[in-house]
Amino acid sequence: MQRYFVPVDNWEDNKVSIGKDDAHHINRVMRLQPGDEIICNHPDGKAARCSILVSEPDRIQAEIDEWLKESVELPVNVTIAQGLPKSDKFELVLQKGTELGASGFIPVQADRSVVVWDKKKAEKKLIRYTKIIKEASEQSHRNKKPQIHSLMSVKELVRESSTYDIKIFAYEEEAKSEVYRSFGSIVNDMKLGDNVLVYIGPEGGVSDDEVHLLKENGFVAVRLGPRILRTETAPLYVLASISYQFEELGCR
């Protein structure tokens, strides 16, 4: 059943009203009629099975049949802070990261990012990224849409990180040292509801200054398996592993 995110103001008693873009999708793409069913996601994470009552080109009104008892949200809140990569790789991270259960994304202007965003570009990008996240959330049947933050420097990320319970960053050099804390042991220590911040450097990796700053502020360096992952593959490894541990292995 198709799923739509509906803003909080569009819910009233047992009725839901769906605006222009999604109405277009319901009418033209899904070709749904009055009486057909959809799932509407409330911004607070709940979801309801609804029947279409009124179908107009710009507006759909639906009735709530049943609130669903389901949770497909990762039991820890994982925010991916990604050093700006080249071309459209950040879009891949957003789409796949949303499918894999991320809570949020922070684009980071890192020392070794080849790409530089000015303010105007950043604003334009954020609109596009919000759309990618919304569509991926609906497609993967998420109850909550991940949040996309504004562009930060690594310094700003470190300031932001004070509200997180667990902070890690991918650092391939770490795997070469004899004593290091394994990613597995860190995930094992995560508790339900923990806020986890994961920093992944861009293609060129993490600069020495950044390593120093991150370590000084409680970020733990981890390797993600023994192979060298591309920058856009690393966050997917982190999210799949945490999902596997909590949702499939049943270690909670």
Place this chain on the structure above:
Amino acid sequence: MQRYFVPVDNWEDNKVSIGKDDAHHINRVMRLQPGDEIICNHPDGKAARCSILVSEPDRIQAEIDEWLKESVELPVNVTIAQGLPKSDKFELVLQKGTELGASGFIPVQADRSVVVWDKKKAEKKLIRYTKIIKEASEQSHRNKKPQIHSLMSVKELVRESSTYDIKIFAYEEEAKSEVYRSFGSIVNDMKLGDNVLVYIGPEGGVSDDEVHLLKENGFVAVRLGPRILRTETAPLYVLASISYQFEELGCR
């Protein structure tokens, strides 16, 4: 250090000879000179640190300094059989799947594949795919290149599957049944060196006939977390989870 796969005939005593394409990469892209070091991968999975002796436009000769004691290969052999997806998604599976440690890939012409390959197209594609796998293997510092098989039907895949120890397929309906075998318990039961075959359907999923055929022939249906993953994300989830379990969690 840059890494090159060198065919078996190019190894002689303590010398390695590198052919045209890689010589071009060494000369023009990496701009390496005699005396500079590279890593050469032997087809049997070993790797050696080598110094460049002679540098010609079409040929590099290098001397073996040291055989490396390293293993970055996943301790179970995972072959991804992928129902042909749309556009260039199979290329994403090959590139990311290689980074994440897959042993092999089988393109499958599934009931619900929108794309159909004729023989000529399949041959052309295989050449391109072999290149993607080679480059991803080098980039991720693999010792062994994954194998790419020829196009198969699901029937042919079932025949091929008799040589595998563990056979699973992703089936989102499975998650809805009350009793099912969790992916975590299946990975837990894998032993070092096991040959694992994973079938992922295309965008439209697995047809009823295919589900029947697969289950009848020892394939176990699994869900991959509670969210609905796109066809190209599912194999990455499988590989990251197996890597996490064996290489980071230390469950062997």
